[in-house]
Amino acid sequence: MSVIEQIRSGARDGLARLYSTYRTEFIGWAVKQFNCPRAAAEDAWQQTIVIFYENVVSGRLQELSSSEKTYLFAIGKNKLREFNRTQMREQELGEFDTAEDAAPEPLDQQMLEKAVACLDALGEPCRSLLVEFYYHRSSMDQIVARLGYRNEDTAKSQKYKCLVRLRKKFFEATTKKTMQ
Amino acid sequence: MTEEEDIALIDRFIEGRLSDAEAESVKKRIENDKEFASLYNDMKYLIGSTRVVGRRELIDFLKKEDAKTSGTSVQWYVVSGIAAAIALVAAFFIFRDTGNPLVDEYFAPYPNTVVPVIRGTPTDSSLRAAALAQYELGNYAAALESLEQIAPSNPDDLFYMGISALGLKDYSLAVTYLKDYESKGESFVTQTKWYLALAYLGADNVEQSRSYLNALAAEDGSYKQQAAELLSKIDRDLK
Numbered sequence: 001m002s003v004i005e006q007i008r009s010g011a012r013d014g015l016a017r018l019y020s021t022y023r024t025e026f027i028g029w030a031v032k033q034f035n036c037p038r039a040a041a042e043d044a045w046q047q048t049i050v051i052f053y054e055n056v057v058s059g060r061l062q063e064l065s066s067s068e069k070t071y072l073f074a075i076g077k078n079k080l081r082e083f084n085r086t087q088m089r090e091q092e093l094g095e096f097d098t099a100e101d102a103a104p105e106p107l108d109q110q111m112l113e114k115a116v117a118c119l120d121a122l123g124e125p126c127r128s129l130l131v132e133f134y135y136h137r138s139s140m141d142q143i144v145a146r147l148g149y150r151n152e153d154t155a156k157s158q159k160y161k162c163l164v165r166l167r168k169k170f171f172e173a174t175t176k177k178t179m180q
Numbered sequence: 181m182t183e184e185e186d187i188a189l190i191d192r193f194i195e196g197r198l199s200d201a202e203a204e205s206v207k208k209r210i211e212n213d214k215e216f217a218s219l220y221n222d223m224k225y226l227i228g229s230t231r232v233v234g235r236r237e238l239i240d241f242l243k244k245e246d247a248k249t250s251g252t253s254v255q256w257y258v259v260s261g262i263a264a265a266i267a268l269v270a271a272f273f274i275f276r277d278t279g280n281p282l283v284d285e286y287f288a289p290y291p292n293t294v295v296p297v298i299r300g301t302p303t304d305s306s307l308r309a310a311a312l313a314q315y316e317l318g319n320y321a322a323a324l325e326s327l328e329q330i331a332p333s334n335p336d337d338l339f340y341m342g343i344s345a346l347g348l349k350d351y352s353l354a355v356t357y358l359k360d361y362e363s364k365g366e367s368f369v370t371q372t373k374w375y376l377a378l379a380y381l382g383a384d385n386v387e388q389s390r391s392y393l394n395a396l397a398a399e400d401g402s403y404k405q406q407a408a409e410l411l412s413k414i415d416r417d418l419k
Contacts, residue, residue, distance in 0.1 A: 012241060016241070019242045019245065023356070046239050049242060050235050050238055053238060116233060119230065
């Protein structure tokens, strides 16, 4: 089974193998080619693997036309170029910027941070259910198997309830912010 | 439409899974229906938050898996048999803070045999020569930094990077480089087993360390005697 098929089936072991297999080589190459600090190369490698994963689960990547390594290094190169551009603007390499990927239009970073805090505070199993559905793009039957719901209808209804709870928390958090 | 149906519609809109006509209709509702626009605006942030948390968890997962394969995991002590488990857990608590003193006792850097036969661009060669000069002086941090700049143009660099990391007592990094060398290099196969045994021992992974030492003790190489001796000392410490 290819790593893409493994990821689609919900297994993440293949991804971990990819991460470990090329990590040292990528970091050495990045430090040499882009003259970047080791920590930045490590960040770039983590982001590369995450982007690969997201491309697979979103269906943007169906199969590889090149080797795994070539594909990953191409993504990594772009991340390193971003790093260099950021350095040129004399800005710090901050937290993983998700704004442009998270929605068709840019998100306000402070509002996004509020939403993340609300999701973290939501508790289980709601938090995992929403992350499985929206981030890992797990199907309802995968969610049933992973989180132990009775059936797909129960999981679907629970997902809606969790989202309503999260929205309520988000509303409270953002209203509070506005009032301050 | 119920709110649940609206959410499902917005899900598909954000994911780009609507037809052009359906997407156009959603855009019009966002423009004209305040309640729907508010729901859409919130959904962007709520879905965005799942991505931030999902990525964070995925990176944590990758780091943990990497630590396992690099030998820094402590899961090695989960073995069958209560007596073995107790002995290994005891060893874990003895060694976890300071590394294993046996590593210091047995660690000696492998001589630099690379520079005289080096091939490559003049820049790489001079960098490698400078790095290995630092290595010979025991300046492992400087050696490692320079070798990281030229790696992985020559797999032998990984071998010396691993030993430099061992010299710096960064055992998990040593395992990473030496395992990488093990899969790619050909010049120092037996030597790599020895240094991996030391790196795993330093990283508290006694099981992996023993595995390499057993292999060396079974061979008729130059590490046979040392490996057997170290094995017996590890067994002694575990008792």
